[in-house]
Amino acid sequence: MKIRWGVIGAGGIAVNRTIPGMLASGSSTVAAVMRTDERKLAEVQARFPMAQGYVSVSEMLRDSGNLDAVYIASPVKFHLEHALACAAAGKPMLIEKPIGMNLGELEAIREACENAGVFFDGALMMRYHALHRKMRDAVRAGVIGDVVSIRMSFCFRYPEMAGAWRQRKEIGGGGVFMDLGPHCLDLVQFVSGRKIKRVAAFMDTMTFTYEVEDSASVLAELEGGGHALLSMHFNIPEDVAETRFDVYGTEGALLAGGTLGQEERGTLRLKRTGTVAAEEIQYEAGNLYAKEIDGFAELMNNRCRWSEAMDGQQELQRTLDAVYEAASLQETNGEG
Amino acid sequence: MKIRWGVIGAGGIAVNRTIPGMLASGSSTVAAVMRTDERKLAEVQARFPMAQGYVSVSEMLRDSGNLDAVYIASPVKFHLEHALACAAAGKPMLIEKPIGMNLGELEAIREACENAGVFFDGALMMRYHALHRKMRDAVRAGVIGDVVSIRMSFCFRYPEMAGAWRQRKEIGGGGVFMDLGPHCLDLVQFVSGRKIKRVAAFMDTMTFTYEVEDSASVLAELEGGGHALLSMHFNIPEDVAETRFDVYGTEGALLAGGTLGQEERGTLRLKRTGTVAAEEIQYEAGNLYAKEIDGFAELMNNRCRWSEAMDGQQELQRTLDAVYEAASLQETNGEG
Structure with missing residues (x-):
């Protein structure tokens, strides 16, 4: 059925x-x-x-x-x-x-x-993307050594549009970070296998006239070590800023370009220290949303995992709140 | 003479x-x-x-x-x-x-x-690098629109070495950020033409046993708008992490790879929105240190610019201090 x-x-x-x-x-x-x-x-x-x-x-x-x-x-x-x-x-x-x-x-x-x-x-x-799963597996297997820096860039142009609820704070709750931050923070933790411990952030509405932020830059420190630098913008055209999800370790790097978004596409290169050529990781593209739905169906049949799933969402929302809090703290502080 | x-x-x-x-x-x-x-x-x-x-x-x-x-x-x-x-x-x-x-x-x-x-x-x-000067000129000319995000990555392996004063806090004053931070912060301001207004930072000694930080991640907000995300590591091998100095604007991007360092080398690509191909910017490589020395010689003969030069250094040191202060604040705070 x-x-x-x-x-x-x-x-x-x-x-x-x-x-x-x-x-x-x-x-x-x-x-x-x-x-x-x-x-x-x-x-x-x-x-x-x-x-x-x-x-x-x-x-x-x-x-x-x-x-x-x-x-x-x-x-x-x-x-x-x-x-x-x-x-x-x-x-x-x-x-x-x-x-x-x-x-x-x-x-x-x-x-x-x-x-x-x-x-x-x-x-x-996005955590169902075959390349993100391969990244997680490679990190787990120690292929790039100990993860020390993760960098994500997720940008496109989203100018003022009548009726767009994501541009209204009261309805969407925030701007580019509310929209893209959950994916980015989730992927950092999913691929690294580490939780986010602390965050710092700057958010601004630099370019557009709507009331939510069009620019968000976030630093995160991971439990067990490692930093993440996240850059999310509604004011950088997609065609000049391919999405990036790069994970650097002490022995190598996993470099994913164009994998963030609604389709299972993009490329992943593995670089290992001491090796001249980067290795391009192959995968078979499918439908991220079909995978997400099948994942949910599996979870429905697995009652013992419900608590864990909700815990994960709760932690993620806690971190979202912490990022907005950090950005507003930075807002009211002086230099430094 | x-x-x-x-x-x-x-x-x-x-x-x-x-x-x-x-x-x-x-x-x-x-x-x-x-x-x-x-x-x-x-x-x-x-x-x-x-x-x-x-x-x-x-x-x-x-x-x-x-x-x-x-x-x-x-x-x-x-x-x-x-x-x-x-x-x-x-x-x-x-x-x-x-x-x-x-x-x-x-x-x-x-x-x-x-x-x-x-x-x-x-x-x-590094501010004498021909490509960094071309980046500054392009930003000034509005070629990439309004600058909204600058991202730098400057990493190499610098393991424990007997007698290395840069690994001793009392003598070097700090680790990877004390060493590379001045260049990065200077270049952000040099190329954007904007001063750094506020900073946030995480620093850690993740990999090595020396007392200074081997990892520094810094966020900066620029006066007049724009964010910078800086990633500096002594624990990522150079051959897996080409240096990056990427400047994103509302209409395009200037993407410099391999330009950070002691030699005038690397590549610069200009991407403009709506244009399929990136343009590779040509330059003639010279000796950065000879240029630096000639620049100083010029300054010696130009007494009216001495104050301005020292002002610039003073602002830079103030920002360095602010970054260490921000990192130590983050250290003592809880989440967020």
């Missing part, structure tokens, strides 16, 4: 990526789509005719007998309300990142899940 | 780089070399037979009538003492970076210089 998904907030990411991922996966299908705008809902249903359409979460959950799991892709501000409703309906949830506007919201969602005997996980499909 | 240099601390950098630079320059020659170890002094003199040899600064300065300028390349701990002696002898000075162990030492040197009617400058030869 396939998992029948209900989708809350069937907008861009759901329609273009995650629902196609459900349909491409071995595990799932889409049974319901919810979107407040009726005209846009009709467009979504035209594209996915197997799904019932709803304009409110409560309506969708009245038919919850037809649903096995819910994917929440509404604006961040609404995650809490929607997740509490789904927990009350006894549905496990895949929630778009970030889970909450802050750690307090995530904790409320977790409590509701535990009371209802369900769970949630975050939609972090 | 050529400028006759006296060299204090005629060790590795002086003998291998700066004295050859003097001899290759149009402006200068070497007239005196000072080194405390007599046997090693004899080796230096064998290599530069035109230079008088001395085992102490006071001896060298007794013959100061033969000298027009002094290059101070002793360990950082001795810069203050040696610079005060040279100022008292009325000699302008080129001082290896960092100028002092801290800002207070630099200010004492400056006061002595102003009282004696001389000046000092810092030995920052």
